[in-house]
Amino acid sequence: MATWKKITLAVAILAAAAALYGWYLYHKKPQDVKQAQSQFEVTAPDLTTAFNADESAATVKYVDKVVSVSGKIKDIKIEPGGAATVFLDSGDPMAAVTCSFYDTEAATVKKLATGQQVTIKGLCTGKLMDVVLNKCSVVP
């Protein structure tokens, strides 16, 4: 095979690989937090205390991480559209942990009751009034 042919072939293969990789990146779905390994395991009071004590340090530590939070259920909210949210008691009446569930998890949330002790895994997005966890599921 002539050198120019080899070069053309190599370039074509590289271009195809780059295009495929680009295609893969573009269509990549957001992380499935249900399947993900949790990076932190904390109690609801400890998590809210961390954010109240030093919000920027807690943000660096927890935000964008998969966190398993255990605590007592303060309240459950299920919207007519199916979106389910569980609020975990932190001991502080002003700040709970808001856990917004995957839409597919609404049936599991319906089986929970206020006062029950649970562990919920989700992606921490920061603190507003509450510390917020998205894409939640119940850890069995």
Next chain:
Amino acid sequence: MKRVVFTVYILFMSVIATSAQKYFTKTGNVSFEAGTALEDIVATNKTAASVLDAATGQVEFAVLIKGFEFRRALMQEHFNENYMESSKYPKASFKGMIINIQAVSFQKAGNYPITVKGTLEIHGVKKEITTNGSLKVSGTTIQALAKFPVIISDYKIAIPGIVRDKIAKTATVSVNCSYAVLK
């Protein structure tokens, strides 16, 4: 003595009355669309916090930028890291007033058109906005709906040339919040 008791009673009742006139939610839905014919860009945040004071018409919203969920991972990454710089500006907020609050009867079920005026803060930039929306009163719950345009360049969000044709110049923000009485 009687007068003191009466004054205390009035004070006490007015405290109850005012506290019963505040509504809140921690699970408000805020979404936006910024797509073009080339690309659909939609993101939803289901954990907006909001407080609405029925007596004064004062209304406040706050969302965590990282709480916006996209259908594509890369889009969400670019949104956070390049456009919104969510590590530097983690929250967006709105503080304002329902200027025709006297037209809304919180005791009577119905759908009331409202006009909201206030300050929207995105990406660390504050802007005055006015928008129309509605309040749907049914029993003790209230649903607030609004839709308004946000000109992306107004908030010093830089869109690089290579994706300029894919991202709309103006994003459409939709708000859908179900409030409960604040106890």
